[in-house]
Amino acid sequence: MTQHLADALPTSTGTLPGWWREAVIYQVYPRSFADSNGDGMGDLEGIRSRLPYLKELGVDAVWLSPFYASPQADAGYDVADYRAIDPMFGTLHDADAVIREAHGLGLRIIVDLVPNHCSDQHEWFKQALREGPGTPLRERFHFRPGRGADGSEPPNDWESIFGGPAWTRVVDEDGTPGEWYLHLFAPEQPDFNWEHPAVQDEFRSVLRFWLDLGVDGFRIDVAHGLVKAPGLPDLGRGEQLKLLGNQVLPFFDQDGVHEIYRSWRKVLDEYAGDRIGVAEAWTPSADRTAMYLRPDELHQAFNFHYLNTDWDAEALRATIDESLDAMRPVGAPTTWVLSNHDVVRHRTRFGSLERARAAALLMLALPGSAYVYQGEELGLPEVTDLPDEVRQDPSFFKANGQDGLRDGCRVPMPWSGDQAPYGFGTGGSWLPQPAEWAGLSVAAQTGDPDSTLELYRAALRLRRERPELGAGEGVEWLEAPEGVLAFRRGDFVCTANTTGADACIPVRPGARVLLSSTEVAPDSGVLPADSTVWWQV
Numbered sequence: 001m002t003q004h005l006a007d008a009l010p011t012s013t014g015t016l017p018g019w020w021r022e023a024v025i026y027q028v029y030p031r032s033f034a035d036s037n038g039d040g041m042g043d044l045e046g047i048r049s050r051l052p053y054l055k056e057l058g059v060d061a062v063w064l065s066p067f068y069a070s071p072q073a074d075a076g077y078d079v080a081d082y083r084a085i086d087p088m089f090g091t092l093h094d095a096d097a098v099i100r101e102a103h104g105l106g107l108r109i110i111v112d113l114v115p116n117h118c119s120d121q122h123e124w125f126k127q128a129l130r131e132g133p134g135t136p137l138r139e140r141f142h143f144r145p146g147r148g149a150d151g152s153e154p155p156n157d158w159e160s161i162f163g164g165p166a167w168t169r170v171v172d173e174d175g176t177p178g179e180w181y182l183h184l185f186a187p188e189q190p191d192f193n194w195e196h197p198a199v200q201d202e203f204r205s206v207l208r209f210w211l212d213l214g215v216d217g218f219r220i221d222v223a224h225g226l227v228k229a230p231g232l233p234d235l236g237r238g239e240q241l242k243l244l245g246n247q248v249l250p251f252f253d254q255d256g257v258h259e260i261y262r263s264w265r266k267v268l269d270e271y272a273g274d275r276i277g278v279a280e281a282w283t284p285s286a287d288r289t290a291m292y293l294r295p296d297e298l299h300q301a302f303n304f305h306y307l308n309t310d311w312d313a314e315a316l317r318a319t320i321d322e323s324l325d326a327m328r329p330v331g332a333p334t335t336w337v338l339s340n341h342d343v344v345r346h347r348t349r350f351g352s353l354e355r356a357r358a359a360a361l362l363m364l365a366l367p368g369s370a371y372v373y374q375g376e377e378l379g380l381p382e383v384t385d386l387p388d389e390v391r392q393d394p395s396f397f398k399a400n401g402q403d404g405l406r407d408g409c410r411v412p413m414p415w416s417g418d419q420a421p422y423g424f425g426t427g428g429s430w431l432p433q434p435a436e437w438a439g440l441s442v443a444a445q446t447g448d449p450d451s452t453l454e455l456y457r458a459a460l461r462l463r464r465e466r467p468e469l470g471a472g473e474g475v476e477w478l479e480a481p482e483g484v485l486a487f488r489r490g491d492f493v494c495t496a497n498t499t500g501a502d503a504c505i506p507v508r509p510g511a512r513v514l515l516s517s518t519e520v521a522p523d524s525g526v527l528p529a530d531s532t533v534w535w536q537v
Contacts, residue, residue, distance in 0.1 A: 020217070020276050020299050020369055021333040022470030023060040024460060025110065027373045029341045030067050030089055031075065032412040035425025042412065044085070044094035046425070048101050050415075053442065057377060058460030061108035063219050063278075065341060067095065068114075071121050073188035075392065075410075077112075077221060078119035082206045099214045108216035110278065115203050116222035117189040125190050129170060133179055140196050142182035142232070155180050156232050158251060159240045162186050166251075182232075184225060184251055194226040194260060207267045217268075217276035217299070223292065224281040227256035245282040245304060253283050261297040276300065286326035293332035300369060303335045307343065311350045311359060311530075313485045313498045317477070320366065327368075328473055334368035339376050345409050348382035354530045357452055357517040358496060361532035362485070364459045365494040367472040372456070375413055378440050379452035382408045383431070390431055407431060416443035458515055462534065468492050480505065484527065488537075496532040503527045511537045 034046030044067060054062060066076035069084040076086065085092050102109050118125060128137035144155035146169060154167035161184055168187040172178040182191045192199045207218070229250035243249060261277065268275045277298040283289045289301045309319040327334045338346040338359055347356035356379060363370055386407055393406045412430065414437040415423030422433060422441050438444065445451035463469040468490035480486035483499035493511075497503045505527050513522045514534040520527070527533060 017274075018276075018299070018333075019060065019108070019274055022367075023108075023369045024058070024364070024463065024470075025061045025063050025369065025371050026054055026057070026059040027063045027065065027340060027371060029065045029374055029410055031430060032410050033374055034413065034415070035421075035427065035429070038425050038427035039088075040421075040425065040428045040430045041088055042424070043088065044090035044098050048094070048098045051098070051101050051105055051107065055105040055107060057457060058464065059107070059372065061110055061216065062102060063110040063371075064098075064112060066112045066114060066221075071119055071188065073119065074186050077114050078117070078121075078186065078189045079114050080119040080121040081123075082113075082118075083209050096213060103214065109214075110217040110219055110276070111210055111215050112221055113203075113206070113210075113218040114221040115192065115194075116225040117183065117185060117191045120188045120190055122190075130173070132172060138179075140193055140199055141190050142193050142228070143179045144182070144232070146180050151177070155182075157234045157236070157238075158182070158184070158232075159238070160184060160186070161241060161244070182228075184222075191228075192226070194256075200260065200263065204263065204267055207264060211267070211271050211275055215275075216273065217278060219278045219280065220298070221280055223261075223279035223298075223301075224253045224257065224283060225251060226260055227254040229254055245308075246284055248284060253281070253288060258291065258294075258297060261292065265296055265298065278302070286322050290326040290330050290332065293327065294330050300333060300335050302337055302340075302371070304337075307337050307340075311355050311498050313480075313483050313496070316362070316496075316498065317485055320475070324367070324474055334366070335371060336363045336366050336368060337371040337373075338363055339373040339409065340371070341373065341410055342406055343409065345373075345376065345380060345382045347376075347379055348384070352530065353379050353381075353452070354518060355498075357455055358498075358530050358532040360456065361459055361515065361517050361534060362494065362496045364463055365469060365487075365489070365492075365532075365534060367470065367474065367489070369470075373409075377453055377456040378414070378442065378445060380411075380414075380437070380440060383411045383434060384408055386411075386431065392431075414438070414441035416441050455515070455517065459534075462514060466492060491537055493535040493537050494532065495527055495535065497527045497529060500529050502529055508537050511535050 028047055031042045033042045034050045035042050036045035067085055067089040068079045069081040069086045070076045070078050085095055099109050124137055124140055128141060131137055145151050147153040154165045158166040160166045166182055166184050167180040169180045170178045183189050184191055233250050264277055268277060279292045279298050279301040281289055281292050281301050282304055286305055292298050292301050303323055306319050306323060309315050323334045346359060347353055350356055391407045411433055412424040417423050418438045420433045421429040422437055445453035475487035475489060478486040478488055481503045484503050485496040487494055504525050507525050514536050516533040518528050518531045520533055
């Protein structure tokens with residue numbers, strides 16, 4: 001067991017306790033990180049073998065996307081057994097080895113937890129189907145009779161995030177149509193009923209299982225979705241996905257979720273070593289997100305408002321101020337993120353590698369915790385031309401849901417070599433890698449001072465060396481030309497030009513460049529287009 005190892009890991013260097021307050025956390029998507037057995041699919045042993053790379057990169061913690069036993073209807077976010085490892089990723093022994101080796105390197109491990117829904121192959125759900133209407137197991141999910149004279153219409157008008165109705169009708173043992181069950185995502189992902197005590201007890205037990213194994217925290221998938229409005233009322237309109245994160249919805253961000261996280265916080269606090277909970281919470285505002293981070297609830301929440309902000313100085317400043325202002329009253333750190341496994345990689349989203357590099361330096365200069373998605377340190381673009389026959393995103397096969405193109409940010413990592421799979425493994429890769437990725441591999445970029453990988457390594461090294469980076473709760477904005485952000489933290493200044501043209505800025509005598517996303521002449525007063533520069537003044 002590894003619980004004792006977490007106690008000896010580094011703590012915060014800032015003014016408030018808690019390593020997570022300024023941590024840089026690296027997201028590993030297990031099936032796409034490293035393949036140890038040549039089956040074309042990443043696995044836990046592959047992750048373990050690459051932990052020294054993450055240590056050298058300079059991150060503080062590693063977040064592992066799901067590796068639980070699963071039919072893989074939604075890439076592991078359909079969990080059949082929360083205490084077992086899917087054979088495609090390895091064994092529980094392999095998971096323990098990852099945790100042990102990470103702790104030995106001074107890295108913390110955060111695992112994904114999926115409490116809103118499970119797999120339709122979860123034993124509870126299979127038994128609920130067998131036992132039929134009105135039985136105790138069905139009460140742990142949202143089973144309802146249909147509407148209409150023959151019950152052939154869904155119980156309400158909610159839509160699945162992946163497209164189509166959020167309800168599927170079951171067939172009873174005698175072959176007749178039966179009740180409907182709620183699934184806000186794929187039909188293979190039935191939603192739990194979090195009003196049921198057995199569901200609450202089960203997940204507290206799951207938390208303790210992984211905490212006993214030594215994990216340092218949990219990223220909580222769909223943290224905003226566990227509690228539904230009483231009576232499951234109609235929403236009254238279509239295209240509901242467009243409302244996500246913008247308006248109050250009867251199936252998301254209900255106040256009842258907070259009592260759940262208060263009970264989870266008590267479990268986390270039973271363990272030494274600063275174990276944390278991180279909310280994936282899509283909410284209408286930063287203030288609503290902050291509610292998940294009150295002192296007796298969770299520790300961090302993903303800042304989707306920042307992720308969704310364009311590369312524009314005015315918009316970025318407003319989002320940064322709003323984010324910092326919202327977190328300050330609850331004493332929580334702000335988080336910053338540019339990419340993850342569900343969104344278009346920011347190099348493609350922002351339109352160029354230059355902007356992606358500049359955005360990375362801006363993010364890493366802000367107070368709080370930063371998240372890095374695997375491959376962004378290589379400057380990987382979105383793969384936009386995957387053949388339809390290789391795609392696996394369930395929403396790709398649905399209408400009116402997400403765009404179905406999440407596979408493009410999940411293409412396996414290039415490590416070395418000039419031919420696919422570029423060191424990912426010896427047996428190909430589950431999604432094809434572009435030919436141009438040979439020049440973007442870890443091996444190709446290592447030692448090249450102009451590479452994106454070395455830029456990230458330098459930025460993370462400086463972030464560790466300079467206490468004013470990461471720690472703290474605010475920035476001091478400086479006057480700057482239109483389209484330019486400039487702020488001070490101690491004797492550190494960050495300038496970011498979000499325009500497509502060079503900008504002139506005053507340079508204080510004696511100021512020196514610590515790091516820049518593109519080549520800059522320090523004494524010229526010219527800030528290149530789409531660039532970020534770190535200065536010591």
